[in-house]
Amino acid sequence: MSFVTGAAMRSLEEAAFRRGVSAESLMDRAGEGIARRLLDHFPQPGRAVAYIGKGNNGGDALVALRYLREAGWQIALKAAYPETEWGVLPRRKRRELVEELPNALPEGSGPLLLLDGLLGIGARGTLREPLARLAEEMAWLRDSHGAVVAAMDLPSGIDADSGEGRGVVADLTITVGVAKLGLSTPAGIASAGRILLVPLGDLPPPEGSALELFGPDAFPGLLSPRPHDFHKGDSGRIGLLAGSPGMTGAAVLAATAALRAGAGLVTLHVEPEFLPSLAAPMPPEVMVKVSPTPVTDAFSAGHDALVIGPGIANMSKTGQADLLARLAKPHPPAVLDADGLNFLATAGKTALLDSRHLITPHPGEFRRLAPDLAEKDRLAAAVAFVTRHPCTLLLKGARTLVAAPGEATRFNPTGHAGMASGGQGDVLSGVAGAFLAQGMKPCDAASLAAWLCGRAAERALAKGPVTTASDTLDELGGAMRDWQERRR
Template sequence: MSFVTGAAMRSLEEAAFARGISAEHLMDLAGAGIARRLQVQFPLPGLAVGYVGKGNNGGDALVALRHLRGAGWQVALRAAWPESEWGKLPRKKLRELGIEPVADLPEQSSGPLLLLDGLLGIGAKGGLREPLAGLAREMAELREHHGAIIAAMDLPSGLDADSGEGEAVTADLTLTVGAPKQGMAGGNGVERSGRIILVPLKDLPLPGDGSLEFFCPEAFPGLLPPRRHEFHKGDSGRVGILAGSPGMTGAAVLCASSALHAGAGLVGVHVEESFLPHLATAMPPEAMVRVSTDPVRSAFETGHDALVIGPGLGNTARTYQATLLARLAEEIPAVIDADSLNWLAAAGRLDLLREWHVITPHPGEFKRLAPDLAGMKRQEAAAAFVSRYPCTLLLKGARSLVAKAGEVTRFNPTGHAGMASGGQGDVLSGVIGTLLAQGLGGPDAAALGAWLCGRAAERCLGDGPVCLASGTVLALGGAMRDWAERRR
């Protein structure tokens, strides 16, 4: 499913109207869908406050409030203008909701304080002006100092739907209706939108002809099918891991643990004998630690379905690095991450990258791999890189991008700033390695791995704003169920 401009979204709506579908019907679908997804994100009811302007974006918020109240939420309303200045549909939805706007928020009994940003929609241009700006400041104050969570209706108010420019509301999550808006994919859009959650509308087709795809279960069905009843561990994928070195034991442990939790049937961690004591008590018992004098040769010749190469290898000997580079181009699906990427950059051997490789650089590693591309916009830089090298590129960041030559770049909407801690990349590599070993192609494995890790970290938000890598590992099973059930 592609990102769309405001004009393209309006064209989809106009086509629906021409088929006899009413604007009110779409509003009712949108509001109900927003409420359902908010209940998934926040299982414990609390106080939901709608912040509305006078257009249909506010109407979506009013419908969502009605459904949240039916699910046990306390609801309230803050309005920028008197009802007499509202559009016809929002006025009708206010009557259906049956409450009046308030000057002050009511006392909150329990649960989260959720602010629904319905001030402006995709048709708005220019910055937020009074009285909208005053309500936006109020939301920001409640978010900064009172623990409120801002959920934007369709896109953050004040954000240009096409360019992503504007001093907009900073949302914690954005419930984008029908299709994601182009402006949310750029730097300012990513910062303002927070987690982006699709609210599909059954009467609007999913657009699919753009230059950037929104990666979600609705647009990519079938990537995690149910296992056959006669499934056995050999069918689940054999993953070989070259990771860890003295002082970096955790990278190997996290990588192996995530591969197991992602469903790998057999996980082998290949290490030198001198490193074995570092792993003896830390490695999960389900993983096999394979000791040899040449772990690189062992990993490449054991018969694994896929390899994960790089996490925590920084303190290995130079001979290890040389041996790895000598074998890297051999035809076996592999995730190349972390220190192995730095070795490729330092040796100037990006020519070793092949179509069966997935590389996962963060911005610093990407700059070392392609310094001439570092100043470009992320989507353009990713496209330029894969035009040079045949691998799959997963470019990490606030919203990871997955690119491969000849395919549309994919945008991952899951995850949050609380993942900014060591080890998350090791977890991601283990998950992608498992998906490769189970037969997924590079772009599918990379994009699904990023989605699952981000969603797993979102599941940890109920325990606080920070998610450690070990928490992401433990939540992977729930994230896989969310993908299968389209619950995000």
Template sequence: MKIATAQQMRDMDRVAIQERGIPSVQLMETAARAVADAALELAAKHRKGKEGPGRAVCFCGAGNNGGDGVCTARLLLEAGLEVRAVLVGKREKMTPDCREMERRLEDLGGQLEDFNPNSPEFALWCLEADVMVDALFGIGLNTELRGNARTAVQMMNTCDIPVVAADIASGVEADTGKVLGDAVQADVTVTFSLPKAGQFLGQGGLHTGELKVADIGIPLDLILWAEENQFSSVTREDLFLPRRPRDAHKGDFGRVYILGGAVGYSGAPVLAAKAALRTGAGLVTVGVPAPVWPVAAAKLDEAMPHPLPAGKEGMLSLEAMEPVMDHLSACDVALIGPGLGRGNSASSVVRHLIRAYHGPLILDADGINALEGHMDILEARKGLITVLTPHDGEFARLGGDLSDGDRLAAARRFAEEYQCCLILKGYRTITALPDGQAFVNTTGNPGMSKGGSGDILGGMLLALMGQGLSVREAAPMAVWMHGRAGDLAAADLGEYGMLPGDLVERIPRVLRECEGRRS
């Protein structure tokens, strides 16, 4: 699903109104109808069969988003609700369309009253409402909320009454998802024409609630033009699974290699290998330090673990380089890092392999940490396929800058600079490609915040790439499937009790859900 920037939306509106001749108030009426429908649905749920017409409060700014709110108030009044439309802003700053919607509201007997946050009568009336409408700012806000606007947001957030936001929750920056001082906690957001980046990124996703995309009458060719933006969310409909030939053999589905493990960290490569197998890899070889090999061999019936030279601390020794390179020469794609540890010799082995191996390479965990202070090694892999899967802390060790809170921009900068695929893990994981294209993930839950979950993602990505999918296809797909497996585990077991291994067991269910979407 394509995601638009605020500027793209402004450009679409301008062309539709000024060049295509579509009346702006017509677009506003259509947008307000979608908001009103959502508000009526929320109000009905909130009333739960109570008698009476129901009540709605519409908080409206002075701009065109406020005009959406005033129009929504009129439509709710027409639907039989008791409605109070409140202007949170200065009347002299009202746009022409907002004024026109005020006139139409008055023609129906309604009123756009000035916001008086100190009025006990208004506060008591709000407490009896069944739904509130947030139409304060829309996508144009880029400074922190203050004054009456912030007070209105706080009222919506503390009244325990469902809120529907028009286009975007007020206080959320449209392009980054930053919360500008405070933001409406919407139950439903009705956004217009296309989703906005801020509804997925940063804290914005936490304030959006259920996201509904409304067609307000922007011509389709303008929508398609905006969809050329290189930022998307991944949905189940985007998944692509290659059809398996009837005469296939195990070698057709990838010869993949995992290098990981250390004493005390034996589970990481095991989880990665099991995930790779469950995701369809044909042959999975796992290199681990010799002291870890008995554990891996006992747990991996379907993979092929082999021991590697290790030092006293139970991590790889420098003597492991040659046997690992021998195995890498026969594999299609490699995953380096799960549970390797950060010893000097293990890190040296990793850096040597990154230089010497020219095949597709996924770096996770300590495979990433080994690059700290050695980014020239990653520079040298430009032109080769390299995927990094850091969380925010690992990303910072690589020089990634998240100080401004814009994870999307930071991920894109890194991927473009080093010509790699970056999977920046966390809430709403971002996958950034070297050409600037990026994806945001919407699956997953807090129950996945346990050691081992990232190893499973690495194994799933390894398997998909080993089966011939490009990085552009495999990386966002693996992230979505990983989160979906977590959601299935949470549904079955709860977020507290689920374990990373439970994700592995649910990978087949995720794949089965996608079986109807094959080439």
């Protein structure tokens, strides 16, 4: 699913109008789709307040408000201007709500949801009064009352193309038809929060985009139901080189993640010094093979895929040298993470990276791999890296990017700031490795793993605002179901 500029989005709308599609029908379907996304996100009714300006963005919010009310929500309206100054369609959608709406916060329990419908994609510049006052009120309720801000299409006050601008900071942005390019920039990411897409058949995304929004609507079929005669041999055999003395938790997390992502056989290859420091219990389904030559064993065991790197900082020097030597020879597809990448960077062996490798660096690891690219725009840096090294790159950050030679770069919309805790990368590596072992293309394995781990962490928000790696593991199955049901 492509990202488009504001001008390109307007061209899509104008083409739909020329085909006889009415602006009102687009608004009705957009508002209903926004409401459906919100109801999926908030299954228990609460209170919803629409903050609107004069334009059609406010009309989308009013339609969504109607569907929320039908689902049992208490609703209210905060309008920046008298109704006589609104556009034709917003006035019509206001009348469809029938009764007068309070302009104070509704009473009741449940989530407090603020719908940002102040401005649409055509707005430019800093928010002015009376819009600025309502934006400040939303920010205050978010900070002091735990309100969740949901932006209609784009947070008010940010530029549709660059993401720049000071305005509303949203927790959710429900973008309509096609994602706006400004949502993918560092500034846009900081304002948009979680991005949810409402696809509309009358607004088909253009083909050939260099950047795609990754999600179940655009990439169906990646988690199809298993055939009824499926068995563990079909699920893939995965070998892990993970953990070392004092860092055994990484091995536990990566191995558990591989199991929960569906790997049929999971084997952890470790040096003898590993076992005495195994502070966390390894799942009983994981086979632990102890050997003075775990690297040789892992590469020669006939695994369908390998996961190399989580927690191996204290691997013996002999093991490190063996690993670098083995990476230069034929081997199964492999996820390279954490210390596996650091070994490559320190040894100056990044030239070994090729199509067999799915690498998952965070920004610091990426800087060590490619110091000359670290200061570039993230998208440009990712594309430049896979042009130089023909591997699949999963570049972690506030929004993960997945780049591979000959593929459009993919933008992952899931996850939240509460995931900023140790071990999340170990989980991600295990999930990606499981998909590689099942025969998935590296680009698909990386993208799906990022989406699922982010979505699992979102599901874990029910426990509180901070999500540990173990919390992400606990919700991984539910995230897989969410993907299959295409509700996110």
